[in-house]
Amino acid sequence: MNVYDGELVTGLLLSDGFGITQEAEDADVILINTCSVRDHAEQRALGRLRSLGALKRKQPHLVLGVLGCMAERMQETILKTAPDVDLIAGPDSYRQLPEIIRKHLNGSFGKFSIVPGDAGEDFTDIMPSRGNGINAYMAIMRGCNNYCSYCIVPHVRGRERSRHPDDIIIEIERSVEEGFPEVTLLGQNVNSYKWSDLGFHELLDRVSRVSGLKRIRFLTSHPRDLSEELIERMVMGGNICPSLHLPVQAGSDRILKLMKRRYTRSEYVSKIHKLREAVPDIAITTDLLCGFPGETENDFQQTLDLIGEVRFDDAFTFKYSPRPGTAAAAMEDDVPEAEKVERLERMIALCRKYSDNSRKEMIGREVEVLMESVSPKNASEWTGRTGCGRVTLVPGAYKQGQLVRLKVEKVLGFSLWGNPVLTV
Numbered sequence: 366m367n368v369y370d371g372e373l374v375t376g377l378l379l380s381d382g383f384g385i386t387q388e389a390e391d392a393d394v395i396l397i398n399t400c401s402v403r404d405h406a407e408q409r410a411l412g413r414l415r416s417l418g419a420l421k422r423k424q425p426h427l428v429l430g431v432l433g434c435m436a437e438r439m440q441e442t443i444l445k446t447a448p449d450v451d452l453i454a455g456p457d458s459y460r461q462l463p464e465i466i467r468k469h470l471n472g473s474f475g476k477f478s479i480v481p482g483d484a485g486e487d488f489t490d491i492m493p494s495r496g497n498g499i500n501a502y503m504a505i506m507r508g509c510n511n512y513c514s515y516c517i518v519p520h521v522r523g524r525e526r527s528r529h530p531d532d533i534i535i536e537i538e539r540s541v542e543e544g545f546p547e548v549t550l551l552g553q554n555v556n557s558y559k560w561s562d563l564g565f566h567e568l569l570d571r572v573s574r575v576s577g578l579k580r581i582r583f584l585t586s587h588p589r590d591l592s593e594e595l596i597e598r599m600v601m602g603g604n605i606c607p608s609l610h611l612p613v614q615a616g617s618d619r620i621l622k623l624m625k626r627r628y629t630r631s632e633y634v635s636k637i638h639k640l641r642e643a644v645p646d647i648a649i650t651t652d653l654l655c656g657f658p659g660e661t662e663n664d665f666q667q668t669l670d671l672i673g674e675v676r677f678d679d680a681f682t683f684k685y686s687p688r689p690g691t692a693a694a695a696m697e698d699d700v701p702e703a704e705k706v707e708r709l710e711r712m713i714a715l716c717r718k719y720s721d722n723s724r725k726e727m728i729g730r731e732v733e734v735l736m737e738s739v740s741p742k743n744a745s746e747w748t749g750r751t752g753c754g755r756v757t758l759v760p761g762a763y764k765q766g767q768l769v770r771l772k773v774e775k776v777l778g779f780s781l782w783g784n785p786v787l788t789v
Contacts, residue, residue: 366551367433369502371398372493374432374459379494381463389420394428394466399435401517404686407435411446412586418449424524428469430454430462434521439692450477456507456522457482460491488530492539497739499766500547500582501540505533505568509553511580513614514625514692515657515685520552525553527560530568534575546766547735548572550583556590566594575604579768580735580752584610585652589628591636600643606752607644611637612652616671617664620657625692628669637675648678648723648753651735655712656685656705658696665708671716678723678753680716684709724755727773727781734771736763748780757781 374396375385386392395417400406414431421427430452431443437455444450451469454462458480468474487507495501508523509516537548550572552558558565572581581604588611599605611633615621618629642646653672655665672680684705687694700708733759734749741748747763750756758780759771770787 366502366504366553367398367400367502369455369493369551370456370459372461372495372502373488373491374639376492376494376655377459378463378466380492383463383466389417390424390545393426393470394430394433395420396430396462399431399433401434401438401521401688403683404688407439410435411443413675414447414450415442415556420449421449426470428452428466430466432456432459434517437482437521438517444477452478455482457484457486459488460486461566485526487526487528489528492536495540495543497765498545500549501537501543501545501734502549502551503533503536503540504528504551504557506558510557511554512625512692513514514623514696515654515688517688517691521688522553525557527558530563530571532561534571535580537572537575538559541575545582546578546765547582547707548578550581552583552586553765554587554590555583556557556586556592556595564592564594566592566598569595569598569605573605575626579604579766581605581756582608587627588612588613588633588636591640593639595641596643599640599647600764606754607758608752608754609640609647610652613671613675614652614654615657615660615664617669618662620660620664620668623659623696624654624657634671634674648751649675650679650754651675651677651681653680653682653712653716654685655682656700658685658693658698658700660685660700669712669715670721672712672754676719676722677716678718682709682712682716682730724776724781727755728775729773731770731772731786732757732781732783734759734769736765736767736769738765751781755781757783759783759785761785767768 399410417429421429428451429449431450432454433456436453440453461480465478465480506527508525509519510525512519556565558568613633616630687698732751734751736747736749740746740758746758746760748758769785771783771785773781773783775782
């Protein structure tokens with residue numbers, strides 16, 4: 366979502382006459398797009414701002430701005446930590462950036478500005494500037510209504526609001542015209558998309574009929590809202606990739622309840638079974654969180670047991686860090702930091718085991734790969750991804766966006782490797 370927002374801001378500024386430079390020293394304006402989901406991301410952004418502050422002191426004309434979730438949540442902290450910042454704009458205020466930036470550039474603004482946002486904003490009429498590539502990210506909705514106890518997103522991005530389906534289709538058609546053969550539909554809870562009587566599975570059906578679109582991905586899905594209709598649509602296949610990111614977070618019902626996830630472990634596992642029965646080749650990835658307040662060793666062991674039961678194709682793993690303003694921040698953060706780190710290491714090791722096994726099980730199978738670029742490690746090979754999202758190396762020379770059918774012969778690190786059997 367942050368990548369997409371960055372592309373939105375770029376498109377907005379380019380349409381207003383701004384240009385892009387690759388060197389910070391040559392810029393009149395530098396905007397840092399930020400994330401507040403994890404404390405580590407915030408600390409990295411603050412460090413970057415301090416570094417850019419030194420550049421601004423050498424080049425006083427430079428306009429330095431902070432965008433995104435951190436800008437929404439940490440205005441006072443940003444001012445204290447990075448006093449050289451000129452403007453702060455949350456994720457619903459980008460539309461006003463060109464005017465505010467120009468006022469800073471011509472000196473008609475004071476030292477500092479906080480750009481007000483619009484809680485109902487969806488930026489429908491702004492076309493992102495994506496450059497060149499394969500996959501076009503596309504927000505079909507913004508905000509979230511779930512208020513999981515650990516999550517800052519609803520507090521900084523607001524309530525759910527879905528985009529008009531016609532506007533989504535227009536943007537996808539334009540991305541295909543620009544040379545993007547693949548689209549990833551984005552939402553904090555993408556499968557709760559709703560416009561009038563149109564649900565997510567019906568939107569997915571409309572998107573699948575866009576001429577020239579070779580692949581469709583979507584994320585992130587909430588287990589509670591994974592519908593039978595969506596599973597049925599995935600069974601139909603076509604250009605909808607057999608891949609689903611379904612965050613579980615924990616394997617203990619007690620912890621899931623404290624997290625306000627609103628499903629049980631058995632309900633989650635039941636949906637996984639339905640998915641794999643309906644789409645046998647589906648790749649299922651997840652998010653996992655350890656060290657949540659009150660998590661005992663037994664609770665954590667249940668998470669490890671769940672990993673062994675489901676055998677995820679891949680997982681994003683994190684240790685808990687309190688997000689001020691969330692319900693969990695009021696709970697006692699009673700798992701020692703050293704224990705969080707140790708649990709995270711155990712979780713990563715187990716997830717990696719099943720991820721490695723998943724790749725090895727591909728050996729001998731035929732897969733279709735969408736070519737992306739020359740391999741950075743070997744100019745005689747190209748790299749691409751299977752429909753399931755697995756990175757694949759292929760010997761030979763190809764065109765970006767070309768589909769190649771190949772037989773997987775081996776695994777090299779985190780990548781598959783195979784020889785072509787059919788080129789489209």
